[in-house]
Amino acid sequence: MAKEKSIYTCSECGGTSPKWLGKCPSCGAWNTLVESVAEGASKNRFQSLAKSQPVATLSEIEASDVDRQPTGIDELDRVLGGGIVSGGVVLIGGDPGIGKSTLLLQALDSLSRSMPTLYVTGEESGAQVALRSRRLGLDGSKVRVLAEINLEKITATIDAEKPAVCVIDSIQTVYSEELSSAPGSVAQVRECAAQLTRTAKGSGTTIVLVGHVTKEGALAGPRVLEHIVDTVLYFEGDTHSSFRLVRAIKNRFGAVNEIGVFAMTEKGLKGVANPSAIFLSTHGDPVAGSCVLVTLEGTRPMLVEIQALVDSGGPSPRRLSVGLERDRLAMMLAVLHRHAGIACFDQDVFVNAVGGVRISEPAADLAVMLAIQSSLRGKPLPRGFIAFGEVGLAGEVRPAPRGQERLKEAAKLGFSVAVVPKANAPKKPIEGLTIHSVERIEQAIDLARSL
Numbered sequence: 001m002a003k004e005k006s007i008y009t010c011s012e013c014g015g016t017s018p019k020w021l022g023k024c025p026s027c028g029a030w031n032t033l034v035e036s037v038a039e040g041a042s043k044n045r046f047q048s049l050a051k052s053q054p055v056a057t058l059s060e061i062e063a064s065d066v067d068r069q070p071t072g073i074d075e076l077d078r079v080l081g082g083g084i085v086s087g088g089v090v091l092i093g094g095d096p097g098i099g100k101s102t103l104l105l106q107a108l109d110s111l112s113r114s115m116p117t118l119y120v121t122g123e124e125s126g127a128q129v130a131l132r133s134r135r136l137g138l139d140g141s142k143v144r145v146l147a148e149i150n151l152e153k154i155t156a157t158i159d160a161e162k163p164a165v166c167v168i169d170s171i172q173t174v175y176s177e178e179l180s181s182a183p184g185s186v187a188q189v190r191e192c193a194a195q196l197t198r199t200a201k202g203s204g205t206t207i208v209l210v211g212h213v214t215k216e217g218a219l220a221g222p223r224v225l226e227h228i229v230d231t232v233l234y235f236e237g238d239t240h241s242s243f244r245l246v247r248a249i250k251n252r253f254g255a256v257n258e259i260g261v262f263a264m265t266e267k268g269l270k271g272v273a274n275p276s277a278i279f280l281s282t283h284g285d286p287v288a289g290s291c292v293l294v295t296l297e298g299t300r301p302m303l304v305e306i307q308a309l310v311d312s313g314g315p316s317p318r319r320l321s322v323g324l325e326r327d328r329l330a331m332m333l334a335v336l337h338r339h340a341g342i343a344c345f346d347q348d349v350f351v352n353a354v355g356g357v358r359i360s361e362p363a364a365d366l367a368v369m370l371a372i373q374s375s376l377r378g379k380p381l382p383r384g385f386i387a388f389g390e391v392g393l394a395g396e397v398r399p400a401p402r403g404q405e406r407l408k409e410a411a412k413l414g415f416s417v418a419v420v421p422k423a424n425a426p427k428k429p430i431e432g433l434t435i436h437s438v439e440r441i442e443q444a445i446d447l448a449r450s451l
Helices: 074-080 100-111 126-135 151-161 186-203 224-228 326-340 362-377 403-412 441-450
Strands: 006-010 033-037 089-093 117-121 144-147 165-169 206-211 231-236 243-251 259-265 268-271 290-297 300-312 319-322 347-353 385-387 417-421 434-438
Touching: 006 186, 033 186, 074 231, 074 243, 074 259, 074 268, 089 100, 089 186, 089 224, 100 117, 100 126, 100 165, 100 206, 100 268, 117 126, 117 151, 126 144, 144 151, 151 186, 186 206, 186 224, 290 362, 290 403, 300 362, 300 403, 319 326, 326 347, 326 362, 326 441, 347 362, 362 385, 362 417, 362 441, 403 417, 417 441, 434 441
Parallel strands: 089 206, 089 231, 117 144, 117 165, 165 206, 290 385, 319 347, 385 417, 417 434
Antiparallel strands: 006 033, 231 243, 243 259, 259 268, 290 300, 300 347
């Protein structure tokens, strides 16, 4: 009997190699090649794509806005760009137990009242799904359930049931008979996702794929998985906390970096209408080392409290940040020393964004610096104080995008004093908000000391 031929496939990009290599020749990633059995060519796998499509001029193609169907969960609709799109494919990933299946079951139950829905589970039995639905209070749910991991049977069921929305939980458990590799392998995940995507585009069914994540937090499987689908959502948050964030990383039908905020309750995930309340501490009196930042997540301005603790360090002082970039913190401390005369070279500096939110935009620089100087001096900033703005290496304070919306959000929540870049100062005064515009970091530090 002939020995089966092995092939090595990259778990990051899906590239192949006839022998094992430490470095993937396609994407350059290290230690990502996984051995699998080489698949023989199948004559019938792509027959549906054999018919050539006519070439059309771009200006002659009729373009219209896609119709969206709201899911009934406002925060999820915000992340999706307004609702689900017919024929769209959504990939949602997150840590085990964070609430992916719970949220999707709630959304399917809401959608089932107006359209046919199908929930395909490969990790649980139908009885387990029914038990969870009872626990969530979804009595009398019309969601159709299929416990199956065979791709061919799943696609046949989709053709027979003709659901408007179908959830596959999860893509790593599905396997195709065309391939001999095990479920969850690079080849199986890539092939099953491609087949389901073709099914969605051909039938108009919206398919939601649940994906596992690695210990680093990235979606398991080949990187091509994220390229195939239309929308990629990430579930974020600590399983020990009651709050969850759903973030859009890719969206062909809406804006990216939109976030939805949910609270985990006994009856499932509930949307949080005012997420700023989560990320603001409830101090009785102002405390040193605290500054409120108005950050932007997609199209939503949110208020987040930045806390800094400066304490005497040893010969090797530590710089630790949670929710902010550590390298950027080191850069900001250098700018404070050079341009504002605030030295922290012999101090431990800890910076934290309250509520577990991750802030990646540079507009947080000014709030972080003001929190650091407040902690170092032991003097709190005044009540109702906010700040935002990017600080450059030359000490200049640069404007942040959509500054007007940030200021209006702060005024709506009762904040009264703002320090912002000069370019973000509004032409018309905002009621209830005193705005101080600055051009350099030393001006901002002097202003904070005088308030």
